[in-house]
Amino acid sequence: MAMVPAEEWRKLAPCPRVPQPLKSPMNNNSSLPHLATTAVLCILAVAHARGEEPEAAASIGGVIEAEAPDLASAVFSRAPYLQLATPNSIFISWRTSREIDASVRFGTELDGLDQSRVEIEIRQTITDDAAGESPLHSAPAGTFQYEAKLTGLEPDTQYFYAIYDGRTRLTPADGSYHLQTHPEIGSDRDVYFWAVGDSGTGGRAQANVHEAMLEYNRKAGRDLDLYLHVGDMAYGSGTDDEFSGRFFAMYEPTLRNVPCWAAMGNHEGKTSSGKSGVGPFYDCYICPTEAESGGLPSGNESYYSFDYGKVHFIALNSHDLDRSPAGAMAQWLKADLEQTQADWVVCYFHHPPYTKGTHDSDREGQLIEMREHIMPILESGGCDLTLTGHSHIYERSMLVDGAYATPTVAEGVIIDDGDGDPGGDGAYKKTSGLNANNGSVNIVTGHGGTGVGRKGTSPIMRKIIVENGSTLVHIQGDTLYGTMLNYQGEVRDTFAIVKSDDIPVRRAALEEPWQPAGKDPDSKKPKLADGQRMPKRYTALLPPNATWSYLAGTKPEDGWTNPGFDASSWTTGEAGFGYGDGDDKTLLDDMRNKYKVVYIRREFDIPEGTNARDLGLAISYDDAFIAYLNGKEILRVGVDFGSGKSAKGFSPHEANRQFEFFPLAGKQELIRAGTNVLAIEGHNANLDSSDFTLHPTVLVTKPPKK
């Protein structure tokens, strides 16, 4: 496991770009009532350029500045959003429900929108034979969709922009409408992007995830460069109406400043076809088909690539195209990877090759095919990171290579089984540049707004978090830094990949890699979580089935972990405590569906001269626990943060009638001569869990017999 010194890390993490003001972050009122899709006037696609200078117009008193942002929401049926950015051009799209005399003005200064090199295509809903060459196939009757291509832009430059109807400015002059062009392909520019999946409910959870990202970036002084959506952005069928309400309205404050590069999900696939490029998804997005922003031409909007500095991004269609190695998409992918000169490759698509969240990658066809057919091409082409969704969970792998078998196994595929955290086991290390089979990290980030869940445990995962959130990635020079931000704005996972010339391209997979514990219906042998196997020789200071004071179904008073706490009102019982799996002495048969946490404590003596190095907690548990020695937390297993009822982030774990050993080395200062107090809170991951176990013992290990 690689380590990056903390000082070095602090230099790597910051994003150097100067942030720009972002106003009215959650003004979501731009969505207008939607009309039924019926017969619509056919319209010719029109491309025209506006030559008027706003200053000139203003000087004759003709420009009407928008008084308030409300004007924008009154006119736009879909607020302006950015698409298909390149170093020298970008699209701004918007919709109105009446025809306007549209123009766009832009400039590098807020009060100097002095440029107007724009080609605007107007698209209208298809109705009859005169509907023009590029109609909208699914928009409500009366819709006008404007797609304005700004050209002649400088690379990596911020522009402010305004949309006009004749001389009336529709977007407010508050500085919130701005865009940033891509840097030159191959230039040394970092990139900071947001990846979201399975978000399109239009509900509170989705809004929370978005707001958490906005607030996190505001505090950090960062601006997004890109927004990747890995699919399922408009539940339940990806209709035009669902796109408007559950995607465009929801993310409007972000979409006006940051282009969204999307991959099609199965829910969009109910009304949009990847083969023909027809449907609401394709009405919404302008995706590159001719390598407009780098990469190779795919000829299909549902899979494509683009470059940002030295990072190559690839979007794939995992839903409704041929995923076989001989198919057009796979052939394109191989050619694209062979061509790129980038230092990093990030690939995103909807169906995850590895997951045991709400979907099972060992059972479902699309997921199996993405793993068996597409992952080998990606990894032999040097892919560093995949981002997927579909499964409503956050799962992040170790550094793996060659995990194509069904079912997925950890043996022979884990290159680095550390947590990848620069502040923990250290960043994953790879060889500089792109190299075949040098290891990839695979993230399922399908937790962007819908209900989350977990079926089991994928053996290649290092972090499994069952809560809403999103993924932020910052790539700077030789380092990729990943963060999972939950819906409350808390960082729940951090990992990094550092590329260096010192790392060999080919590294053997670990023989006995670390594997996550948890509920895996397919698992034959029980796996240990963070604990070790039981020592061979030991003396029990607190034996199995000892009598403890316990509190179940109610909250303990403050200080319950401290020596001297009066626990005389607590019930006593023999360990283990629990229900459901036949391994408990004290049966808590009222626990299921009523409470999730049980508190136990007891005094015990530590013989004089005992070295903490030899001391350890041996415990059988399901699902998680926090242990305290003399009032201080000494161990936290399967609980990410918080305690008692406010504990969060549980990792399910089966007791399997086994004890795991947790050494207490390093806790010497907490040990008292004579009587000590061990207090433990045991947690069930879910209220309706079928079982619970908490059975601790305290051991002193003995040296092995000679």
Added chain:
Amino acid sequence: MRPARIAPPLLALLGVLLAGVATSQAHHNTEEMIREFTEQIEAEGDKAAPELYYRRATEYRVLREFGKAEADLEKAIAIAPEFVAAHEDLGRVLQRRGDHTEALASLGRAIAVATTERELAASLAVRAEILAAAGRTKEALADCERALETYRRGAVDWFLLRSDLQQQLGLEEERLGGLKSGHSRTRSVVLYNAWVEALIETGHYDQAAPIIEEKVAAARLKSSWLLRRAKLLQATGEAEAAKRDLLQAIGELNTRIKPENPDITVVVDRGVAFSMLGDRSAAKRDLMMAKKAGADRWATARLERALGLELEHN
């Protein structure tokens, strides 16, 4: 980049139909969806909408439970004989279990009831795939041609299939023209690369050579273009130069092949390179490696062709 206007959009129609099927907004998992559809089917009894069966069949296909999918698709068709997508999917399911005859019959029904250009073209393309798999190359080509004529935004895969069929039938000039028009219509680099190969195979060396030189120089991983250049060099009698390219390609491919978990597309490339060098046993070893790694006959077709082996039809 923009789809052309088509007659009443089937997809929108299908979307309306399917959106009308009440299901979870964001389904939790496939089994849950199946449960939900089953409950609806049971509750509605004989009045259950065909879309419910179709949707449940789609979920069964995800779980690779093709027998159940087949039964549901048949049920959907029994209720709605003009349900084109159900006919088409049933054809795919039948093809998967090797029943070409029934698969073709199902596609025939899909074609008969198709009401839009896109529906018709899609069904023709699927039937072309099935005919091709059955070795009925001429009929497959006819369907493929008709699909591309019917719907101008045909998928890149359709152009590739047509090219493959034309090659099998020795229609090299037609193949060349078809790939060129496919590329100009879609801009797909896959069709462009196939066109370059067709240029070599039809003796248009002067046209192919500068393109290949440019691509060899530009590519990060050069083996695919080195193989094409070697093919051109061999065809023009420059055996030594071809050999140098092939050895360079094999050297690069070796760094991309992890024997225990290989990318079969790269293994096939190496096998082709060995075959062109005259090392048939090494080429056959790579063919075996690719097959062991799960390659189907489509994935190994280039190598089998290079080795002069007959495709093993189902």
